Amino acid sequence: MITFENVTKTYHNGKQIVHALNGIDLTIERGEIFGVVGFSGAGKSSLLRCVNLLERPTTGRVLVEGQDITQFSKAELRQHRRRVGMVFQHFNLLNSKTVFANVAEPLVIAKVPNAEIRKRVMELLEFVGLADKANHYPDQLSGGQKQRVGIARALATRPSILLCDEATSALDPQTTSAILSLLKTINREYRITILLVTHEMSVIREICDKVAVMERGKVIESGSVFDVFSNPQSDITKNFVNSVMHTKIPESVQRLLSEPEGGNRRVYQLVFVGASATQPVLFQAAKKFNLDINILFGNITELQGVPFGHLLVEFRGPEREINRALTYVREAQVDIQEAVGYGH
């Protein structure tokens, strides 16, 4: 639905040249919620803005439904922008206008008849839960309510694509959850493709189907949220994943493990996915092979509706029995990684 083909974007700040996008190739399929994550300055906003040409790529092509939008005439671009809604971090509402007038704005610009505007705006305010605030001004609303107005305005022209630029970054965690759940409803009920950029991996985990990680104008890793979270490749992606999955072994546990111990022990990181996360595999292994098994650290969470667990486990007992137990655990589809630095 949206394809970036070798897109670059270069800014000239006086004498300074900034390569904000450095050869982006990316495809976003229809109906997806696609998240782009990266640190500040990675180029996320620039990428997003290439989809409605608020920024024009310096080189490369952006295809939307097969059409190269960089070649659009002015009239075609106006038409295109009606099919692409945008939600901003700081809402970008007009403070001198009522909630109703803010939502109506894109319809007024599109010269939609008044009676139709009234019907559509009230329908949208109803949908975002703010029908009773139609005559209020933005200053009289909370951050979450302002963002609901921003979302209603973005949906006014019935777009097929919604761009969200750090849409929840100015909101508290509870309001963030409510707005994310609204975006999910919009995606599922209206089949609107959502491209969002964020610096928060928790946003990606909560609603995205796919994710791309950006660093210095490049996509360094991309894939389904499940694949990227369960098997991150680059250090930067590992750090992003750790920020929400808490898979990093805390120092207190590392210290404990470096202390000498009597008897034979080995420590492994076990990654459980899907059904294996809910089966008592470890305790069965302990019983079967007569081992002491200790869970030192870990968590079990859910990714896209699938249980996902990360455990640091100590096995104590004869070497041969430990090996048999490991084979048994592996057969239950549990991924076993050597916990480097600890063992024997």
Ligand SMILES: Nc1ncnc2c1ncn2[C@@H]1O[C@H](COP(=O)(O)OP(=O)(O)OP(=O)(O)O)[C@@H](O)[C@H]1O
């Ligand atoms: N209009 C502009 N003029 C000049 N430089 C710009 C412009 N917009 C962005 N940049 C520069 O391009 C680089 C990428 O910025 P961009 O906003 O796309 O990144 P980002 O990942 O969205 O970061 P942030 O979350 O901080 O907005 C940065 O170095 C930024 O300073």
